[in-house]
Amino acid sequence: MATILIVEDEIPIHELIRRNLQAVGHICLSAFDGKEAIQIQAQKEVDLILLDVMLPEVDGYDVFQQVRGTPTIFLTARSSLSDKVKGLTLGADDYLVKPFEMLELLARIDAVLRRTKKESKSFELDALRIDFERRQVFLNESPVECTPKEFDLLEVLVTNRNIALSREKLIELAWDFDYAGDTRTVDVHIQKLRKKLDMENRIKTVYKMGYRLEV
Missing domain, CATH: 1.10.10.10 (Winged helix-like DNA-binding domain superfamily/Winged helix DNA-binding domain)
Structure with missing residues (x-):
């Protein structure tokens, strides 16, 4: 299983994601703003980041620029094609629009972890x-x-x-x-x-x- 950093400032969504990831065996780290996310990523070994775009302190795009090298899935309410293109062009591994089904998120996490060789085959x-x-x-x-x-x-x-x-x-x-x-x-x-x-x-x-x- 993987260590996953959840960067989401909406507490109900954050807790729902955390509970489901832990249920399938992942280790979860939590950040509720962009600045905290950058600090945690610098201090901990993280296999994957679930990153909201609209965050306090530092937005998700800026966070991503500073944590390059860690596989990342953007989770955001921004559903326009231009936002998706921006996120993927920056180099994110995936882009999931809210609201989303938890099973879809788990499947996408599994796909990214396998692709980045962080998930056991x-x-x-x-x-x-x-x-x-x-x-x-x-x-x-x-x-x-x-x-x-x-x-x-x-x-x-x-x-x-x-x-x-x-x-x-x-x-x-x-x-x-x-x-x-x-x-x-x-x-x-x-x-x-x-x-x-x-x-x-x-x-x-x-x-x-x-x-x-x-x-």
């Missing part, structure tokens, strides 16, 4: 090991054959571990489309993963909602 839990780069799964060091969609679903559960996901959200993330019809295919795939990977006690059913991978 494998995951281990109990006797299970997943190699994301080679799309291979091992149980007790023996390979387990998973279909492409089973692997996609497993990767979504791992990326969002400890977070309850509805069946509809799992279809959106693992099947890559919105679907309002029968979601029993999710249940079928979950049951197969539980059986193949000995995860009956790890993949929990969330009553009247969906599933959660408990780590």
Whole structure:
């Protein structure tokens, strides 16, 4: 997992981000203005910065100029194309407009960390090991054959571990489309993963909602 500096002056948004990042295992540092962000980045080893643009003291663009070299995702209410272009042209790794879904933020964080080699390309839990780069799964060091969609679903559960996901959200993330019809295919795939990977006690059913991978 990574050490992530959250630079956001709106406390409810800041706390929501912090709780969700900690739930999936990240270490969080907090700054509520631009000056404080620069000081923390200079003193701590940070893998990624989540950076609001409109900040007290020093705005996000100026902060970014002073912390170059640390992977950064801008989080901002500024949604114009010119603002996005400015942020990305400065060299930011991503630009996410508020309001955003927390699962989208987690996915973008995961993508940036993998790209910058700060995120492990494998995951281990109990006797299970997943190699994301080679799309291979091992149980007790023996390979387990998973279909492409089973692997996609497993990767979504791992990326969002400890977070309850509805069946509809799992279809959106693992099947890559919105679907309002029968979601029993999710249940079928979950049951197969539980059986193949000995995860009956790890993949929990969330009553009247969906599933959660408990780590």
